[in-house]
Amino acid sequence: TNDLAVLVQTLEELDGLSENEIASAAAAAKDRGHEGKWLIGMVNFSGNPVLDSLTNRELRKKIMQESLVKANRANENDNKPVLLQMVNLRAERAKLFGKNTHAEHVIAVQTAEHPDNVHAMLRKIAPAAVRNAKAEAEDLKKSAGHEIESWDWGFYTEQVRLEKYNIDTSKMRPYFELESVLKNGVFFAANKLFGITFKERPDLTTYHPEARAFEVNNEDGSKVGLFIGDFYTRDSKRGGAWMNNLVDQNFLFNQLPVVVNNLNIPKPPAGKPTLLTYDETTTLFHEFGHALHGLLSQVKYPRVSGTSVQRDFVEFPSQVNEMWILWPEVVENYARHHETGEKLPQEWIDNLKAASTFNEGHATTSYLAAAILDLAWHSLTSEEAAKVTDVEGFEAQAIKDYGLEFAPVPTRYRSTYFSHIFAGGYSSGYYGYIWSEVLDADTVDWFKENGGLQRKNGEHFKNTLLGRGGSIDSMQMFRNFRGRDSKIEPLLKRRGLL
Ligand SMILES: [Zn+2]
Numbered sequence: 001t002n003d004l005a006v007l008v009q010t011l012e013e014l015d016g017l018s019e020n021e022i023a024s025a026a027a028a029a030k031d032r033g034h035e036g037k038w039l040i041g042m043v044n045f046s047g048n049p050v051l052d053s054l055t056n057r058e059l060r061k062k063i064m065q066e067s068l069v070k071a072n073r074a075n076e077n078d079n080k081p082v083l084l085q086m087v088n089l090r091a092e093r094a095k096l097f098g099k100n101t102h103a104e105h106v107i108a109v110q111t112a113e114h115p116d117n118v119h120a121m122l123r124k125i126a127p128a129a130v131r132n133a134k135a136e137a138e139d140l141k142k143s144a145g146h147e148i149e150s151w152d153w154g155f156y157t158e159q160v161r162l163e164k165y166n167i168d169t170s171k172m173r174p175y176f177e178l179e180s181v182l183k184n185g186v187f188f189a190a191n192k193l194f195g196i197t198f199k200e201r202p203d204l205t206t207y208h209p210e211a212r213a214f215e216v217n218n219e220d221g222s223k224v225g226l227f228i229g230d231f232y233t234r235d236s237k238r239g240g241a242w243m244n245n246l247v248d249q250n251f252l253f254n255q256l257p258v259v260v261n262n263l264n265i266p267k268p269p270a271g272k273p274t275l276l277t278y279d280e281t282t283t284l285f286h287e288f289g290h291a292l293h294g295l296l297s298q299v300k301y302p303r304v305s306g307t308s309v310q311r312d313f314v315e316f317p318s319q320v321n322e323m324w325i326l327w328p329e330v331v332e333n334y335a336r337h338h339e340t341g342e343k344l345p346q347e348w349i350d351n352l353k354a355a356s357t358f359n360e361g362h363a364t365t366s367y368l369a370a371a372i373l374d375l376a377w378h379s380l381t382s383e384e385a386a387k388v389t390d391v392e393g394f395e396a397q398a399i400k401d402y403g404l405e406f407a408p409v410p411t412r413y414r415s416t417y418f419s420h421i422f423a424g425g426y427s428s429g430y431y432g433y434i435w436s437e438v439l440d441a442d443t444v445d446w447f448k449e450n451g452g453l454q455r456k457n458g459e460h461f462k463n464t465l466l467g468r469g470g471s472i473d474s475m476q477m478f479r480n481f482r483g484r485d486s487k488i489e490p491l492l493k494r495r496g497l498l
Contacts, residue, residue, distance in 0.1 A: 001042045001077075001417070004066045008038040008059065016055040042067055044417055046366070046410040052154040064151035071416040072392075079416040080391045083377075086422060091382040102378040106428035110312045111435070111474045115379060118431050121438065124488055126368055126402050128497035132361025133409050150408050157359050165355040169278050172348065176281045177338040178231065178265070178274035185281075185334030186288045189324040193458025194296060195219035198227065210234070211260070216295055225249065225257035225295050231274070231284075233264035240264065241283045243290035243318075248305035249297040257306065259294035261287045273338050278352070282322060289321025290314075296467045304470035311425075312432035313474045317466055319440035320447075326353060329453055357496030362409050364495055367434065369404045369411035374421045374430040376401075391415055434491075439478060441490035446482055 007029065008014060014022055025038035032039060040050055040063055048063050071079040090102040099105040103115040112118050140148045140156040143163070148156065161167055187198045197217050204213040210232050216224040228246070230237075241263045249257035263283060268274050276284070293314075294306035307314055324330045326349055335344035376398035380388065388394050395415050399405050413420070420426035443461075450457050464481040478486055492498045 001044070001070045004042050004070060005032075006040045006059070006063050006066060007034060008040065011038070013056045013059050014038055014054070016053040017050060018053070021050060021053075042070060044070075044419060045412055046414060047150070047154065051151060052158045054155065057152070060151040060155065061149070064149075068410060068414060070414075072414070079422070083391060083415055083422060084385075084388065087377050087380065087388070088382065088385045090378060090427065091380050091385040095382050100381055102380075103375055103428040106378070110310050110429070110432075112312055112431070115375060115428070118375065118435065121435065121488065122368060122372060122431065123402075125364065125434070125492070125495075125497060126372075126404060128492065129361055129364035129368055129495075130404055130406055132497060133365040133406055134361070136359060136361045137406075137408050148408050150410050153362060153408055157362070161355065161358060165351045165358065167348070167351050167355055172278055172344070173275040174337050174339065175335045175344040176276040176278065177336075178276055180334050180336060180338070181276055181281050181284055182229065183334075184336075185324075185330055186285055188333050189285075189321075189327070189330050189453065190288070190292060192329075192453045192455065194292070194462055195455060195458070196224055196295075201226075206230075223256055225259065227291055227295065228258065228260040230260060231263045231265050232267040234267075237262070237264065241287050243287050243294065243307070245294050245306060248302040248308070249294070249299065250302040250305055251298075251300045252302065255302070257294050257297060259291045259306070261291050263287065275338065282325060285322050285325050286318045289318030292321065293317045293466055293469075296462050297469045298467040299469045299471045301471070306469050309470040310474055311429050312435045313439070314436070315433060316436035316439045316443070319437060320443050320461075323444045323447065324453065327453055356494070360495045360497070364434075364497065365404060365406065365409045366412040368402070369399050369409075370413045370418065371431045371434065372402045372404065373398055373411060373413070373415060373418065374426070374428060377415065377421070378428045438488055438491045439486050441494045442482060442486045444494075445490045 005028070008025070011022070014025065017025070022038065025040055028041055029035065029037045029039035040048065043049065045067075046064075047067055051060050051063060054060050054063075071077055094100065094102045094105040097105050099108070101115070107113065107115050107118065137148045137153075140153065140160060143160050144152060144156045183198070190196055191198075195218060197219070198214045199217070201213045201215050204226075206213050206228055208230065211228050211230040214227045214229065216227050218224055225247075241261075244260050244262070245257065246260060247255055247258040249255060261284075263280065265274060265276065265280055290307055297306040299305050331349060332343060336342065373395060376394070395411075396405070399411060404411075415422075420430055421428075426432070447453075447457055461481060465477045468477055472480075475485070489498065
């Protein structure tokens with residue numbers, strides 16, 4: 001991956017990139033001993049963020065092509081042999097556990113219960129996703145004046161996004177100031193739904209000066225627990241955003257929860273406000289959804305407290321919390337210009353909503369291709385696994401079998417750099433993102449049908465589901481909450497796939 005980085009000789013070729021991106025490419029080149037040149041590093045998915053703005057088509061093509069052969073070049077860093085070994089060992093282990101395949105072994109304890117159920121769901125989505133991706137390609141082609149290749153997709157998508165929806169995310173940042181998003185947005189919505197209040201406790205010493213503690217109380221004054229917000233990036237922190245529990249709520253030892261939200265927002269210079277991107281705002285609402293799962297837990301045993309639920313269920317409550325970001329009462333309360341106090345213009349809010357299905361054909365197709373690749377590798381019996389030698393052929397066939405082959409939209413991860421399933425804990429579990437989104441979209445519909453941001457709705461969600469942790473069967477909790485089994489239509493509608 002490192003030596004696939006693309007060295008750029010002239011500044012002209014970088015046309016379209018921001019000053020920051022150019023400066024970091026220059027710094028990266030210098031680090032590798034190429035002072036005066038520019039280096040575009042590889043990232044761990046198919047494609048690269050710079051493809052969205054780079055105007056030089058040849059350079060885009062080179063970057064995309066190199067991104068697709070990571071760890072797949074018959075050198076000492078080629079992951080194919082170790083990948084095959086892992087697939088074989090996993091199939092063998094599944095057999096020892098009395099299962100046919102690794103996927104059956106893993107999914108047996110998830111809410112999906114069996115790979116067949118996952119396939120049934122994914123097959124409902126796949127045809128519509130590819131159909132939409134092809135329609136999107138036609139749209140982009142009109143704007144580009146030529147056929148759309150994978151290296152053109154991001155670039156023309158950004159152009160069309162600007163033309164069609166007039167969304168310039170950089171202009172929105174002054175309206176998303178961290179303190180206001182946190183207190184007048186995230187905390188505000190939680191207060192309306194669950195009646196809980198937040199009081200910052202600077203007197204409490206945490207593990208780092210930047211980690212801020214908040215005391216959380218119920219409306220009757222009784223204690224809920226502690227919330228710690230650790231928002232800025234720093235050298236000693238790992239990347240990404242996540243929630244973790246320092247203390248799990250439980251009645252066994254009568255412990256109240258202590259939960260942490262971590263983000264990686266660049267710290268502004270001293271005295272300057274922290275202005276978030278729309279994505280960072282979304283992340284804050286999302287991670288706080290996990291925090292609520294931990295804080296509102298009402299269970300006896302720590303082992304089933306809060307977010308201790310199945311992997312294909314755990315993202316669901318946090319995804320639901322994202323519904324409040326553009327909810328009128330909430331957005332009006334927090335999205336204010338940090339200098340003038342003026343509200344985020346309604347037209348921009350409408351545009352953000354209108355754009356929510358934009359490019360979803362592409363996003364869903366590339367995601368699904370990766371999800372079925374994960375299932376394909378792990379749906380082999382040990383006898384079948386032993387016979388596979390051609391990694392690329394296997395990959396192509398798996399994607400084709402699902403009707404997902406469409407060259408302008410490569411799978412989000414190819415096998416040799418699919419770290420979720422070969423290095424992380426997501427083997428036979430990558431489907432979980434969309435599986436839990438089915439529940440999320442159905443829940444969002446329930447809130448809308450029942451009057452939205454209301455105390456009684458929050459209470460019902462908490463009593464039937466959010467507060468139950470893993471103490472009740474997940475799908476039973478969902479039925480208790482929704483009054484029926486989940487339906488897939490709300491998700492299809494949300495992604496523009498109906
Ligand atoms: Zn999450």
